[in-house]
Amino acid sequence: MPVLVGIIPIGTGWTLREEYPLVQSRCNYSVADVYTIAELVQDYHSNAPINRDVEYVFPLPPSAAVCSFKAVIDDKKVIKGVVKEKLEAKKAYEQA
Numbered sequence: 001m002p003v004l005v006g007i008i009p010i011g012t013g014w015t016l017r018e019e020y021p022l023v024q025s026r027c028n029y030s031v032a033d034v035y036t037i038a039e040l041v042q043d044y045h046s047n048a049p050i051n052r053d054v055e056y057v058f059p060l061p062p063s064a065a066v067c068s069f070k071a072v073i074d075d076k077k078v079i080k081g082v083v084k085e086k087l088e089a090k091k092a093y094e095q096a
Helices: 086-095
Strands: 006-009 023-032 036-043 052-055 069-074 077-080
Touching: 006 036
Parallel strands: none
Antiparallel strands: 006 052, 023 036, 069 077
């Protein structure tokens, strides 16, 4: 079974994924000692007929770390993510 990546409507799996196609992707990186620091920018377009909760999925190896996350919607609204452990983040989302 393929791995789900990108913007995915919560609870739908592949069925509505085509509503959020990846339009452009670019990566800048630098190497410092034994570490690689990468900045990934991905542009998505929403074809969804309604607003719905979505999640962004990007698989990383176990040795990788996420330092920050920012989403810009319609070049206007900026959402800055708070990096948390997976279970802690899920609990916070469910309580919101």
